Every structure is written in structure tokens, then in C-alpha cells.
Amino acid sequence: MDRYLYKAKRTDNGEWVVGNLIDSPDGRNAISETSGDWKLHEVDTSTICQCTGLTDKNGKLIWENDIVSVIREDGFIEYAIIDYYISSMMSGFRMKPIKDWMCTSFDEVEVIGNIFDNPELLEVGE
Numbered sequence: 001m002d003r004y005l006y007k008a009k010r011t012d013n014g015e016w017v018v019g020n021l022i023d024s025p026d027g028r029n030a031i032s033e034t035s036g037d038w039k040l041h042e043v044d045t046s047t048i049c050q051c052t053g054l055t056d057k058n059g060k061l062i063w064e065n066d067i068v069s070v071i072r073e074d075g076f077i078e079y080a081i082i083d084y085y086i087s088s089m090m091s092g093f094r095m096k097p098i099k100d101w102m103c104t105s106f107d108e109v110e111v112i113g114n115i116f117d118n119p120e121l122l123e124v125g126e
Contacts, residue, residue, distance in 0.1 A: 003053030008043035068109035
């Protein structure tokens with residue numbers, strides 16, 4: 001069920017909210033919280049992230065736009081961004097390398113941040 005969750009930053013206070021994504025005809029977006037009293041919050045469209053339905057090696061949910069790391073056997077740390085891609089043959093979530101990348105399994109990675117709250121992590125692999 002986590003696969004169908006979304007998160008985004010609220011427009012009123014910049015806090016993350018998790019729930020069901022609602023698109024309005026006027027182009028605004030909102031998320032309806034799935035816990036508690038189902039409050040509806042308008043969100044910044046540029047921060048909308050879909051849950052992959054997968055967890056990292058620590059059991060933390062992995063979201064689109066998360067930054068993940070993996071420690072290779074030689075001790076070198078590699079970094080990637082989780083993104084959603086569409087091609088003529090298929091679509092789905094993938095690990096897009098920030099620099100080099102050898103990891104192929106989501107269960108080997110650790111979520112260390114996201115592109116919105118931790119933009120400095122985009123430079124770690126350079």
C-alpha cells in the first residue's frame with residue numbers, strides 16, 4: 001500500500017505531508033493525510049514525490065527524489081538519486097548515479113536525504 005503514497009512540502013509552512021495526492025482543475029495540488037483526520041493540505045507541486053513501496057537496508061521507505069548511498073566492498077561510498085523514468089519499453093523507479101554507481105539492489109542502499117532538504121549531497125559524488 002505504501003507504493004501509492006505521495007509526499008510534498010506544504011505551501012503554508014514548508015513541512016512535509018504524506019498521503020493521497022489530489023490534482024485540482026486549476027493546476028493546484030493537495031495531499032490528503034491518510035492518518036488522523038484526513039486533513040487536506042495544499043502543496044508545492046515542485047516537491048511532489050511518490051513512494052517507491054521499497055525500503056532501504058534500515059527499513060526506511062524510499063521516495064522519489066531521495067538521495068541514497070551504498071558502501072562498496074572496497075569501502076568506497078557511492079551515491080544516487082531515486083527517480084521515476086519512462087522509456088518506450090518500460091517505466092519505473094531507478095537509482096540515477098550522482099557519479100559512478102555499481103549497486104543494483106535497493107535493499108543494499110541507505111537513504112541519507114533528499115534533493116530538496118539536502119542539496120549539498122548532490123555534490124558528494126563529484
